[in-house]
Amino acid sequence: MSQTVVTNKLNRTSYPERKVELYNTLQELAKSYNVIALSRMTKVRSAQLMAIRKKFKNEIKILTIKNKVAQRAFEKIFGDVKGLELLNKELEGQCALMFTNISPFKMNLTFDKNKILMAAKGGDIAPNELLIPAGNTGINPGPVLSEFKESNVPTRIDQGTIWVSKDTVVAKPGDVISQKLAALLSKLDVKPIEAGISVNYAISEGLEYREKDLKIVIQDYVDEIVKSFQEALSLSVEAVYFTKESVPLLLMKAKQHGISLSTESGYLTPETVNLVLSKANAVAGNLAQQLGSKGFSTSS
CATH class of the missing domain: 3.30.70.1730 (Ribosomal protein L10, N-terminal RNA-binding domain)
Known part of the structure; x- marks a missing residue:
């Protein structure tokens, strides 16, 4: 046509x-x-x-x-x-x-x-360390044994199939994958190439x-946003600028300042009574120590 x-x-x-x-x-x-x-x-x-x-x-x-x-x-x-x-x-x-x-x-x-992960071809570059794990490959013995040997993968025959004797690294990041290694990885259903x-x-x-x-890199942006939020929140608390996020922190800060002021002035409240007494006890102990060092008796 x-x-x-x-x-x-x-x-x-x-x-x-x-x-x-x-x-x-x-x-x-x-x-x-x-x-x-x-x-x-x-x-x-x-x-x-x-x-x-x-x-x-x-x-x-x-x-x-x-x-x-x-x-x-x-x-x-x-x-x-x-x-x-x-x-x-x-x-x-x-x-x-x-x-x-x-x-x-x-x-x-x-x-x-x-x-997606795809099978390697001869000439591909290993993106990371390629490891053939120990265990039963499910492959029947035959000419393929020479492929394992050429890739320095120790094997044994058990129950009629080829077993890899130990975990074996066959390529490091950046290595060129040979045609024979690519064929072996394909037989083992190892797909190392991210495509x-x-x-x-x-x-x-x-x-x-x-x-x-x-x-x-999404995580870099997330980290930057989190950092910026934390810095803005700190600034709003220091400047006593009220926002939905800063109000709880400002109230907590005000409470802490109030307790600290009450403690310093000896003003008793349910929240400060233990702190005031503890401070008074510390002052009394320090005074007793100084009087004792000057020869005065502090016993009742």
């Missing part, structure tokens, strides 16, 4: 209908959503992208398309979408374009929370956000 084409009457150039549809779709999406972001696909596997597309299909439109097609489509609507010309310059290498009304920060955090996509660049309402701008 011949492919349907659309002809540009001005320059007599024919374009596949699918490319024209993508061209028009890109322009419509760019005008319809507040945020346009891109993710570089150099370290992203197709399975990951499919899973994310499925999970966020109602919130984020994700398209993978040739950069030239996207750039030409966007050039026509620079005046309609602020910052689009900035994003056009970032389209290099293999990219996925994302259109959404979710803020770039929230989108990046959402992607971070939805990363997901990140927002590498985004525009929203004319503002641009680079990857470093979107990296947020």
Whole structure:
């Protein structure tokens, strides 16, 4: 069946209908959503992208398309979408374009929370220490025993299956995972590679956000907010500024000052009687000690 084409009457150039549809779709999406972001696909596997597309299909439109097609489509609507010309310059290498009304920060955090663990491939970098635990692997003896030996994993045969004799570290953070080790980890169902996509660049309402701008450590912000709250509360108490949060502390502080003043002046109240008597006893003991040192008798 011949492919349907659309002809540009001005320059007599024919374009596949699918490319024209993508061209028009890109322009419509760019005008319809507040945020346009891109993710570089150099370290992203197709399975990951499919899973994310499925999970966020109602919130984020994700398209993978040739950069030239996207750039030409966007050039026509620079005046309609602020910052689009900035994003056009970032389209290099293999990219996925994302259109959404979710803020770039929230989108990046959402992607971070939805990363998945995948089997390693030869050439992957170990993200952390990789350990093969001791115990029954459930694998029947055979050629696979050589894979254990090459990875320096001690084994024994018991009840017809291979057992790992002791916990064994097979890779440290930053090590390159060999093809043979990757195959062994896959047989053991060890999935050490954290996979997901990140927002590498985004525009929203004319503002641009680079990857470093979107990296947020939530706990750092929580700690900063807690610190700021505590400092503001301390200041309001010192300044005797009444707020819902400072009133209990101000009343407690006033009570403590009142008790201290009553104790110092010898004013007896249910709250101060023990303190006043204790202070009087201490003063009397000190006086008796001084008189005794001067030769005076303090016994009755």
